[in-house]
Amino acid sequence: MQKVELIATATFGLESVVAEEVKHLGYTDVKVENGKVMYTADLSAIARSNLWLRTADRVRVKIGEFRATTFDELFEQTKALPWSDWIPANATFPVEGKSVKSTLFSISDCQAIVKKAVVESLKKTYKQDWFEEQGPLFKIEVALLKDIATLTIDTSGTGLHKRGYRERIGTAPLKETMAAALILLSRWKPDRVLIDPFCGSGTIPIEAALIGQNIAPGMNREFASESWPIIPKDVWRQARAETHDLAQYDRKLEIVGTDIDEEVLYIARENALEAGVEDQIHFQRMAMSELRTKKKYGYIICNPPYGERLSERREVERLYREMGQVFGKLDTWSHYVITSDEQFEQFFGRQASKKRKLYNGNIKVDFYQFFGPKPPRIQRPETSLDHD
Template identity: 70%
Template sequence: MKDIELIATATFGLEAVVARELRELGYQDLKVENARVTFTGNLSDICKTNLWLRTADRILIKMGEFKATTFEELFQQTKALPWPDWISENANFPVEGKSIKSKLFSVPDCQAIVKKAVVEKMKQKYKLEWFEEKGPLYKIEVALLNDTATLTIDTSGPGLHKRGYRKLGSSAPLKETLAAAMILLSRWHPDRILIDPFCGSGTIPIEAALIGQNIAPGIGRNFAAEEWPVIPKKLWQEARKEAHALANYNRELRIMGQDIDGEVLSLARYHAREAGIDEQVKFQKLPVAELRSRYRYGYIICNPPYGERLGDRPRVEQLYREMGAVFRKLDTWSYYVLTSHEGFEKLFGRTADKNRKLYNGRIQCRYYQFFGPHPPRRKDSELSKTAEST
């Protein structure tokens, strides 16, 4: 099959992070837009990107894009696309939709038109009048923006944030994709210690361990496209084999998750075991006021409470003051804090070196980044020790 146009969808604010991941995987000529990055690949790349992308939401096949201001235009141009090249005779192919600033604003009508057009195309190929739709899932989406329709098929199934290790729920969990983005944006290096003093069910420490050992985040789950006849099973097997070969399972890491809630820490330990990195992450019941470390250089990456509910704000604001006092004692560390509270920097007592708008679900947040000094190079450090001993 010739080059395929693929879309890695992303939460607003993470598009550049997804693009960076794609470049590191070897993809070029990326087109970065709101909530998506478009690139080209082949069948093997569908497997590879689903397995490896840490911050993308889904991998979609872009079937077509065209102007559509009438239902007839939408029908005819959808029917002209090569649906049977992808969709099998027994496929289950539901249609989802969305419409923004377009003449075709009725989403249910657009979905019905696209469904009808795909069925008509399938009839031509398979010589059938009725499709039972009991086979593999091919979720189609029609997305209209400013009268331009984009037609896609989802290869991922459940969102890529569903790594497979978080099988037990907790209140207001941080998505795995956002946690991974926070770590990648920090430029944390696996040789340095990392602490999350508000770890909750353990998402940030676990994602850090997966990054530190170069474990593909999707290696423990399945994807919708694995059931598609058009993608040989061998390609998925090869992609997983390569992912296992690239993982550094023996790399030792210094990652700690702390929280004052002992019950949620038991969830964190369970999730770490499910992810296979429980020996690399240590969890401890500890209030932030007691945060200490014997290490000279390290990273704090955290998602503390926001105080979204009015009654919680005084307690959260006091917590931010406490964080400022505690973190300042670790004056050679770098710290990264995600919160929606507008007054965080004032309460924390320091202006961030950099901040970035991110979304935690539907909550608009800022990712505050405080940079510590770089540790001395090993050679310089050794010379210093030699000089001191003479």
């Protein structure tokens, strides 16, 4: 099967998490840059990457890369790329663009030139002057960075955070990809309790359940590249069969999501049902201040209110102080909190074991990690052998 160059795009700060996922899929030729993870693999990697990557935004196939400081250079080098290897005569192929620190800064002009160049390239192969564009979608992107143009085709379609289970969301939703990243960064183990005391519409608990049972996040959705003639149907069939073979539906998990809003908990339960993990999560109406448990060595992973508006500021500060008191009583637990508040540690009353800069949408945030003690290792009883 032919080799292809793939790019898994990533939210800033999550590149290493995406790279780890790519390697876990068995792909070793991995390079990491800002906002993307690049790797070389066969065509089956397009299907497997889309189905399995929990923290990537989307998967693109790289068609070419070159330096371009004039529109003529952009046109001629784009035209020279092997577009007909990928794009059939009936394809729909819109062009998107972005330009950062490049001579060619007009995105609309760059898009128009790339579109024209691709059409000219396809004309030569298919011996036709007009393309109706009524077939499968091949969304092309021209990305210019410091005068280097990278031409890619999006294999995902809708972004990978759209798992298909979240029909309704709360007021301050966390993207599914970010929720999965927080869980993976915490190194949570499926045999440990996990609580989200600000669960909202249930994204963190649901993503934890999918991880805990090794359910592929893309199992129940479709992707743009499923209709591409270049990828044999058997490739997708085998990739989807693999997701069913590797899922561990019988593994029991102890995941709890609490919130003070009963209406949003109703949405969370609906979402968990849609994701097929409703039996693995206990949702309960509860104020964070009421959180108690006799369980030990568990994990709290949460996305509390940030207090972005001045009017909410004092209330959020009080909440963070209360979190410090409540979480502090769970002294064997590990606590993980994402917030944009740079004074969080001060209000919480403890310094984080580790802090990681991330972006929740356009909001710059920190992921505060408070590591708890490791549970004691279970000692196996020694066996004595009688000798004659």
